[in-house]
Amino acid sequence: TYSSAGTYTVTLTVSNSNGQTSKIGAITVLQTSEPVPEPVIPVADFGTNAIQGPAPLTVQFTDRSQNTVYWSWDFDNNGQPDSTDQSPVYVYEVPGDYTVNLTVRNENGSASKTLEIKVLEAEEDKGLPVADFSANVTSGYAPLEVLFKDRSQKATEIGWDFNNDGVADVSSSTVVYVYTAPGTYTVNLLATNENGTVSKTLDIEVLKESSSGGSSHSSGGSSHSSGGGGGSPEPARNVETKELSQVYITNDKAVKFDFTKNATCVVYVSFDAKKTAGKTTTITEELKNKSALVSKLPEGEVYKSFNVWVGNSGYATSKNIENPVICFKVEKTWMEDKRIDKASIALNRYEDKAWVQLPVTLSGEDEKFLYFTAEVPGFSSFAITGKAKSLSEEATAETEPGQEIRSIEREDEKSMGEEVEQSSAQGEDTKAPGFEIVYGIACVLAVFLYKRK
Incomplete structure (x- = not known):
């Protein structure tokens, strides 16, 4: 084996009894050839x-x-x-x-x-639009509420894509969007006029909810927030618990926000949409005390105070929705402890610095709750109230069973002796003063004389 390139001389010698002979030859070993590279084609872009x-x-x-x-x-x-x-x-x-x-x-x-x-x-040409917007926070713990404000110029139409799925979620100029799941989301604002469309993007980082629960620390200049933070004007310290529900609102369609986690006393919020608003969030807040947005509590025994906020500020008006309804629940144990009359349950809405009592309809019940619905003129601060039964009402309710017992006792007396019943009947019929006394003495005297015999 020739391992190196070069020319080598080879000699072959053969022999027998008569002598030998040789032959000389040459072997040339070539250098190993290099692989030919593939041609690199240019790419235009x-x-x-x-x-x-x-x-x-x-x-x-x-x-x-x-x-x-x-x-x-x-x-x-x-x-x-x-x-x-x-x-x-x-x-x-x-x-x-x-x-x-x-x-x-x-x-x-x-x-x-x-x-x-x-x-x-x-x-x-009026110029291409200039896409621009602001966000009050760019990171925080889930659920993270972010207030977006459009600042575009020369735009006749805008569209927000909050989760980077390529679909415009809403077209309002000011929007509160709630990110419920951790992750990094790219917000894209499209600004359009007759000359074209331009866009601007911003990343929102949603962190996993802290183990301490309830608090959401957000950057970008905002303070700590929990409960009523973000799109709610209610101070966070007064929010006991809250729940969010999100649906896509389409023109001329019935809309229903279900609160399936049962975090508050609100079961659902519904209305008929008059305009398309895209993906919209409704927030319910059950409060620790009287809402900071009201001056006083309504009359009656207050069961719960709560707020309802639908979409961004100014959306839930008669121009955009109609036939709004709130379904809420009341604990039976509270009604029993407070001696609340079921018929007195009412939903009160705070409007124009005063409480307005709204009629409610009992829509159902289970072992723990009574469920009521109420037509409301709008969404803001509410309070559920009831009135305790009066002592006379409770006494009336207790008297009727007693009357039945007395009737049964009279039947027993009748079975014990016809004579006693007749005597009682005669006493009731005569109605003469002292008759019962005279009759009693006569009976005793008759018994005494009978025993002497």
């Missing part, structure tokens, strides 16, 4: 700062090609190269539609990419 605008339109082209050593730009699609710079700037002076063509080359070949540019008449 580029971006721009604008694809539409009024004349004169200045466009910055940014090359993103790979494996290239030569660039050729045709900005007006006339087949002639306009620039060989890697990332040129071109000014479109005349309105129209243009196809930009980038051709890149290397020693192994070439590649191309095209892009459409629309240049508008100067008088028909």
